Amino acid sequence: MKLVFEKGMNLSEVEVIRHYSTLSKLNFGVDFGFYPLGSCTMKYNPKINEDMAKLEGFTLLHPLQPVSTAQGALELMHNLEKMLCEICGFERFSLQPAAGANGELTGIMIIQAYFRKKRENRSKILVPDSAHGTNPASVSVCGFEAVEIKSDKDGNIDLGELKEKMTEDVAGIMITNPNTLGLFDQNILEVCKIVHEKGGLVYGDGANMNAMLGICKPKELGIDVMHLNLHKSFATPHGGGGPGSGPVGVIKELVEFLPIPLIEKKGEEYVFNYENENSIGKLRSFYGNFGVMVKAYTYLKAIGAEGIREVAEIAVLNANYLKEKLKKHYNLPFDRVCQHEFVLDDSKMPNGVTTNDIAKRLMDYGFHPPTVYFPLIVHGALMIEPTETETKETLDEFANAMIKIKEEAEKNPEIVKGAPHSTPVKRLDAVKAAREPNLRWKP
């Protein structure tokens, strides 16, 4: 049933329900099918997490009500912070930042405050060429100059270039490990050492924490300050239509700069502490996106310390399984054991079929396309992240669809270049859609 609403129209309940139920099926979500969006960790969010976040004791809280009447919420945040500290090895976390990019901004402001207190004038921050776009953006927003560092032929940070560029006017480096190629940087200890020896700090972009959970602690690698994406590694799927949460963890030496308030336990009571000596202040209203914290807390409580390690092990196993199946058919620019994701490209595709065509054709087979054309250092990149939440059967179905698309590209390229054929909206002029969005659904 398709309706066009007009002013003054009378509709029955069932007409309205059918209209909205039909609309809800026009979109794709992680509850409909496989969603291998690399770098964004679209893992399944167990519904118990939603049930907990929906409890009235949480949803009816007001951020301004007296703390003595919100002790449960403070206890939850306090305990979540403790768990994140344990997972990462950090001294403390602020749960305030609203997303990964907001966490990056927080972290860079902390680095800035650290050098301001030391009265050191450092104007640059190093950012590898495989970094997420938000990294150089956060650096620039804080008034630093972002200096690019190249990757070497194995996909690691180029140590020669790092040594050359890590001078005493550099405040530090922003690294993503595993990096956005899905590769664990084999020189990570050396990278941190080089930066520390010149007095710099190491910022860790924790968006790829899925691969390291319970296996290695960022602090022990030499990372000083880092954000996590609760809406990636800790169950809530990224881009799930809701708010995010990007807690920032720091080593002991940086605790005094964390945003206010911090949550502390005084005797039997949980309190907000606004007296953090050299705090960078507040990053957003109140205390962060509490609902996402409830989901992360529930997730961690449900899987426990053993489970958290298994998350990483299966995420890595799933990615390597898919990589091995697909590398016979697609070009794999960095052929080594990957972490939770891997990157293919379109350089071996026949008849001029591109990454964009492959992505569109996957929709006809019922799959959400992977991340495309990122990271930028791989031309025509297809970045695939299966996560630990998918079964072997689903991975096989996806691999078969990818292999079928390769065959189609050889024998019947027009069907791939004209895809998608089965979706409510066919291939869009992406530029026009962005510049002149038309949000009216015309059946």
Ligand SMILES: *Cc1c(COP(=O)(O)O)cnc(C)c1O
């Ligand atoms: C997602 C992501 C970010 C930014 O996180 P948001 O929550 O989207 O702001 C930063 N770095 C990497 C590697 C990411 O994948």
